[in-house]
Amino acid sequence: MAPKNKSFDPVKALEEIENKFEMFQILDQDGKVTNKDAMPDLSDDDLVELMKRMVWTRVLDQRSVSLNRQGRLGFYAPTAGQEASQLASQFALEGEDYILPGYRDVPQLIWHGLPLTKAFLFSRGHYEGNQFPEGVNALSPQIIIGAQYVQTAGVALGIKMRGKDTVAITYTGDGGTSQGDFYEGINFASAYKAPAIFVIQNNHYAISTPRDLQTAAKTLAQKGVASGVPSIQVDGMDPLAVYKVTKDARDRAVAGEGPTVIETLCYRYGPHTMAGDDPTRYRTSDEDSDWEKKDPLVRFRTFLEEKGLWSEDQENEVMEQAKEDIKKAIKEADGAEKQTVTKLMELTYDDMPSNLKEQYEVYKEKESK
Incomplete structure (x- = not known):
């Protein structure tokens, strides 16, 4: 006698999928290693270099906000709080890899080879800001929300067809996952096993819209499952964890295993952009304070200091260098035709x-x- 078919419970199936997405972390907010087995293969010099880039970029953000208020920059989207998400993921790339950024992702372009002067000219809307030097494998920052996901699928497929051991990586915010381009991009890349890395920087607000008002999904990473894309949620304030999952995703991509979706849980300390957004109207001071305790620079500094790799003098030196670099670049931008x-x-x-x-x-x- 044939067994009776058991009824399928779609609600339970959804809950089972959602419960499998736990945040991956290596460093907690106190700078302590919580997952020794997952430590990435980074030398002491690599660790110091990553910290330098994060400090330099925090200074760039502070100065860019000031320059914008002075009328010396145009469009600007603050990045403070997202340094680990942005820079540790870029740190896992090779120079031949392609970056397709959103408008908040200028720091990744700079560390991928874009001169700072060009970044300033882009902010001003100057055509020279979109003329990238030879060898900088990247597209200009995308203003249309989520459009870079479709473009990345195409670039990644082109890489595959040419037999290159490189990848295409792109970034969007939590709001970008509510766009049709997001789903089209990851589905296309999945269908063709294109070497793409799709990063969702979940900073919890799409301008002023809280993440939980735009999607009922428990995690944003799980949105890749329906398209057959391996997906992971990671502590986006933890540079070691972000580096690890991005490096693993790159390794899989160049091995012909297709794309990966990475959701980084992070926070932007400033407004969405400097174009009139006031975060105090939709965020509480308690929320800001809680996330400040998770600051990626603070936890990574603690980690490096305990290893004897970082000091206040080193940090001050990087900050002064950043100020000099910015001063020189803005002067060059002022001198553009x-x-x-x-x-x-x-x-x-x-x-x-x-x-x-x-x-x-x-x-x-x-x-x-």
């Missing part, structure tokens, strides 16, 4: 339409005065 309407038209069209030719002549006359 003034952007004109006619120049933009020349760069846009090889064969200009007749109606624009008329406008071109009008602007050319205005600019000559």
Whole structure:
């Protein structure tokens, strides 16, 4: 006699999937190693270099906010709090890998080879800010939310077709996972086993919208499961954990095993952008204080100091160097050729339409005065 079919409980199945996504961590917020077996293979010099980059980038963020308020920068999305998520993931890449960033991901571009002057010109909307030097394998920061996910799937497929041992990595925020491009991108990459790494920087707010108001998913990492993509949730304030999961994802990708989705739990200390957002209207001071205790620079500093690899003098030296680098770069940006309407038209069209030719002549006359 055939056994009776047991009824399938979809609610229970969902709960079982969700409960399997536990946050991966190596360093706790006190800088203590909680997962020795997962420690990445990084030399002392590597650890110090990663800390230098995080400190340098925190200074860059502080100065960029100030420059924006002075009217010397244009569009700017603060990065303080997300240094481990951004820089430790980039640290796991090779120079030949491709980065397809969102608008908050300029630091990864800089450490991938983009001159700081170019980053400042991008913020100002200057066309030279989108002219990357030869060998910088990256696209300009994407402004359209989630669009970089579809582009990354395409770039990764191109890498695979050319037989290259490289990957394409992209970033979006928690809000980006509610966009159609997010699902299309990871599904396409999964179907073709393209060497892509999809990073979700879950800083808990899509501008002012709390993460729990835009999706009922218990984790954002689990969104990759339906597309057959290995996915993981990681402590995005822990540079060692972020490096580890990104390095593992890269290794799988170049081995032909396809894409990975990485959700980094992190926090942005500043506003969404400097374009009028006021986080005090939707975040509490208690919430800010709780996340400040998890600061990636503080915990990594503690870890390195206990190993005898970091000191206050070293940190001050990096901070001073960052200030000098920023001062030099902003001066170079100030010296860039003034952007004109006619120049933009020349760069846009090889064969200009007749109606624009008329406008071109009008602007050319205005600019000559």
